[in-house]
Amino acid sequence: METKIIKDKDVSFITVKNDKNLEVTLCSFGASFYRIVFKGKNRIMTPINHEEFYNNEQYYGKLIGRFSGRIKDAKCEIKGISYDLPKNWNGINSLHGGPKGISFSNFDYEIKEEMESIDVIFTFIEKESYLPGDVNYKITYHIFKNKDKILLDMEANTTKETIVNITNHAYWSLSSGKRLVLDEILTLGCKYHGDLDMNLIAKSIVTAGPTMDFTKGHEIGKYINDSYLQNHTSFGYDHFFVKTNEDDTFAAKLEDKEENVTLTIHTSYPAIVVYTDNYPTKMEYENCKVENKYQAIALECQYIPNGINMDDVNKAILKPNEQYKEFISYELE
Template identity: 35%
Template sequence: MIEFIELKNNLGVEVTLCTLGASIYDIKTMDKDKKLESIIYTTKDKKDFITERSCLGKTIGRTGGRISNSTYTLNGIRYTIPSYDPNGLHGGIDGVGYKEFDYKQNETEEYYEVIFSYFSKDMESGYPGNFNLKVIYKLYKDINKLTLSYKGISDKDTLVNLSNHSYFNLSGNAKGSILNHSLYINASKMERIEHLLPKEIVDCKEIYSFKTMHKIGDYLMHPEIKNNTNGYDFPYIFDNWNKDLFNVVLKDPDSKRVLKIKTTYPVVVIYTCNYTGREIMNNDKVMTPYYAVCLECMFHPNTINSDFLQDKKDILKAGEEYNQAIEYYFDIEG
């Protein structure tokens, strides 16, 4: 049975998790006037959260992002990922984001912890190896901090590139679009996208760069972006990567809410909710383009099929531990 787990810290942050996809259903934080509102673009009805296919808040994997032509070759064997998308999006139609996880809860003096567990069988969704996966959330009691840890081990070489696909909107209950949100990314290089697939590493041109914080809407409608991906949908490569740096910062000028991100991953994919959906969202409207931004920290997507990337970090060797993390910090500007 699919369950929702609610956590609340001493500073008023409320987090609702779900056993389907070890996912984030909602996060609520205070604005400048201490008004508690959702900063996640999510479905109004929990039943819709269970049936939607936009990966709202889900753990995407075994591989986040696209795998070109939904196929890859590993150790001389060719594998196919069953997918609605021609390029094996977010682990395919049978990815871990739509699996029911077991869970247990712990509490320490510092934090509330939820440990989600799932056993992905050999060849499930086109991935070799029996893969034991844990997704661990910690909501800190006296710091506005939520951490996500991904841990796993496989008995065969396999592909793993896990992330969270939450749709952020700091305005509060998605009362406005994210075009007025300001975004900082510690990246001067990105991957050029062609037909939604990475083709090469390039310097960030002005219309793509967030190295200097500016509004998401400043260049989103530029023809080069609109005609390619209908909005931002690009992997950014962190400069001088350090897991202790805030490599991504998102701000809303009206509510004054701030989201800061640290991660062990070297890349963040920025996706600005470029297409509509059918579900009624928590602003009582159908999912609308540019009403959220996904900040997907991960390894380079589609590394297995990319000649321009030699470091295949998404290949998990048999018996080796997958161990990556994302940290969200919630703040008020000023």
């Protein structure tokens, strides 16, 4: 195992190389994935310019919180009190913790060597703002020594009852940007998905029909031009999928046959958001010069977005006497 740290002003980039095929660079800004090199190629999309990485609202590789996804009408109610949230999505809804969410915060960190892994532990206290309570985050990336695996442990506690729903927003391209992600094969352990309104808020949770059914695995592009996706503001997949069996940790498998690379994701969360980069920004990337639509895919394990405003789902509420503890594991082969 090798570890090195590079500083950019007050931001640290921590690179850990294991004893097999994996090299992971994490960033203290947003407790982020910055680069994941597997078999010699970066498998996630990384802006070349650090300023673009820090400030771009595409959330490349960043930790998302205090909540993930969109909250309808930028409003929620906690303990009978109504809260107004920033309208940073289409001027209507609130997205990914708002414009000052933890994605844009610089975390403290420490590095520990354990028997099977090198652990990078990020910590940050998010002070009460438009949501109640100070939230104390502890985010641990376990990079395994003899397995091409990263385990992301997310822990938090709060001083007041509040929403907490944390995920990671890496954009995966197993072809390392050579081809659109449409050729990659996606399998989900999810029989259900959110049926979205034109503001990308779930109207209901429904059983997946052919366009949305990835339980047996198929190319992402197989149904990408279906009217269900294209006659909609999503213009592709931007939907949450709910695990068929919540006790089964399998969430997703992504395969690139030409590269002979597979990513398998397990999680304790009940849902995963699949986003096929339908609203790309034009900039230079490490993998390719100009990003195209469908260049990569985000696979964001989390509680159901907007659950706070829905019935019969986990509302992602954390209370002061509780410990938030969820995991996402990423294994490459």
